[in-house]
Amino acid sequence: MMVMAVVNLKGGSSKTTSSAFLAHALAERGGGDVLLVDADPQGSAARWASLAEWELPVIELAHRDLHRRLPGIVGDRYSTIVIDTPPMEDHRGIVISAMRAAGVVAVTLAPTMIELDRLPPVWSALDEVAAVREAPPAVAALLTRTVPRAASTGVVRDVVVSGGHRVLDAMVPRRESYAQAYGAPVVVGPHYRAVAEELLTLGAAA
Numbered sequence: 001m002m003v004m005a006v007v008n009l010k011g012g013s014s015k016t017t018s019s020a021f022l023a024h025a026l027a028e029r030g031g032g033d034v035l036l037v038d039a040d041p042q043g044s045a046a047r048w049a050s051l052a053e054w055e056l057p058v059i060e061l062a063h064r065d066l067h068r069r070l071p072g073i074v075g076d077r078y079s080t081i082v083i084d085t086p087p088m089e090d091h092r093g094i095v096i097s098a099m100r101a102a103g104v105v106a107v108t109l110a111p112t113m114i115e116l117d118r119l120p121p122v123w124s125a126l127d128e129v130a131a132v133r134e135a136p137p138a139v140a141a142l143l144t145r146t147v148p149r150a151a152s153t154g155v156v157r158d159v160v161v162s163g164g165h166r167v168l169d170a171m172v173p174r175r176e177s178y179a180q181a182y183g184a185p186v187v188v189g190p191h192y193r194a195v196a197e198e199l200l201t202l203g204a205a206a
């Protein structure tokens with residue numbers, strides 16, 4: 001079983017959108033059952049699932065001991081679990097717990113200086129988690145809401161990489177279809193398909 005957590009310090013950094021599309025991309029890819037865990041007390045992912053009547057199963061588990069509870073709740077029914085988390089600045093305990101449960105952590109951000117500036121607390125939290133785990137999770141930044149040909153995308157990628165962190169090759173452009181996706185059935189395109197493949201590869205190598 002592979003567990004992927006989608007995290008960031010701030011709200012509105014496309015965690016829920018990415019979790020939803022990633023989980024659906026993994027499910028469409030086949031090779032086992034996929035579960036989305038909504039660890040945000042706001043319950044946006046669970047609400048989206050019920051509004052759109054997803055076939056993909058979603059459970060709500062917004063707890064600071066998620067990493068202890070999850071194995072007992074899911075058993076061995078799922079091949080892959082995606083955890084949507086709340087903003088770390090509001091619910092640090094829950095996000096740390098999701099990081100402790102995960103084999104792969106995706107840190108979503110738009111390629112802007114302001115979002116770049118908010119990454120250090122996330123790296124610190126991941127260092128904390130790595131210190132208490134035998135096998136720390138594989139970690140990668142996921143650039144979302146990118147704009148075609150914007151120089152900032154390359155700049156932000158280089159800064160993250162030069163800080164010693166991984167950035168996925170796959171990126172998700174800013175699109176109206178993603179902005180309006182909430183509450184509707186999820187139609188997976190090439191972007192999140194590529195994100196899913198890369199995260200699976202990272203997880204397998206970790």
Ligand SMILES: Nc1ncnc2c1ncn2[C@@H]1O[C@H](COP(=O)(O)OP(=O)(O)OP(=O)(O)O)[C@@H](O)[C@H]1O
Nearest residue numbers: 011012013014015016017087145173174175178179
């Ligand atoms: N690729 C994209 N293109 C355009 N808009 C996007 C994209 N990804 C996300 N959005 C929009 O950005 C906003 C924030 O996204 P989302 O709700 O997924 O973030 P979040 O990190 O889960 O927020 P919160 O911390 O409040 O749960 C939403 O309005 C969403 O539709």
Ligand SMILES: [Mg+2]
Nearest residue numbers: 015016040044
């Ligand atoms: Mg959210």
